[in-house]
Amino acid sequence: MNSMNIKNRLSIKRMIDKLQTKTGLSGKVLFIVIIGILGLLMIGVSEFVPSGKKEEKKEASTSFDDTSYTNGFKRETERELRDIISKIDGVGEVSLMLTLDGTTEYVYAEDIDTETDENSDSKSDKYKNEVIIVDSDGEETALVKKIIEPKVKGVIIVCSGGGNIEIKEKVIKAVSSALNISTNSICVEKG
Helix, strand or coil: CHHHHHHHHHHHHHHHHHHHHHHCCCHHHHHHHHHHHHHHHHHHHHCCCCCCCCCCCCCCCCCCCHHHHHHHHHHHHHHHHHHHHHCCCCCCCEEEEEEEECCCEEEECEEEEEEEEECCCCEEEEEEEEECEEEECCEEEECEEEEECCEEEEEEEEEHHHHCHHHHHHHHHHHHHHHCCCHHHEEEEEC
16 A cells, blocks of 8 residues: 555656646646646536525515416406306306406505705705615515506407307407406407
8 A cells, every 4th residue: 555655656746747847837836836727627616516505586676476476467357257258148158368468567665865955056856766675574575565467458258159249249348347448359259
């Protein structure tokens, strides 16, 4: 075992000697360069090794998810429409699809400071707006003042009674009233 250590040391010494002659660097400078290269390699390799820590994504402005809220709003509105339309006499089985204009918008509570600066010649107002942040269970989120749901752009309804003009008119009138949209944005067909 002792002879193996001597052989390894001799081969490392030969490698260092060869590097010194090829690079022209002294032993101390070469040692520092090698340590630097090894450090860079370790940093590069560490990028590919998982750290074992789960990273938490933290949204700075809100804890709401716009897409899931909008999709939930759409599904709930479709369900309510389907339920009410299916109760109209003669409609039968109902399938429908809503199209929305935009996504859900959040209006955040703000703290507004105003400052008036008066000079002899002019007067100027300065405004400073800051979103109010609340701490809920150790997590900071913006305080939502109001949620503006997307507007319904159009509705397609396919139902068994869609071929009957009277039933079609009743369905269009019901949907127009329920969603406050024009009758031109509603299509009813027989299914």
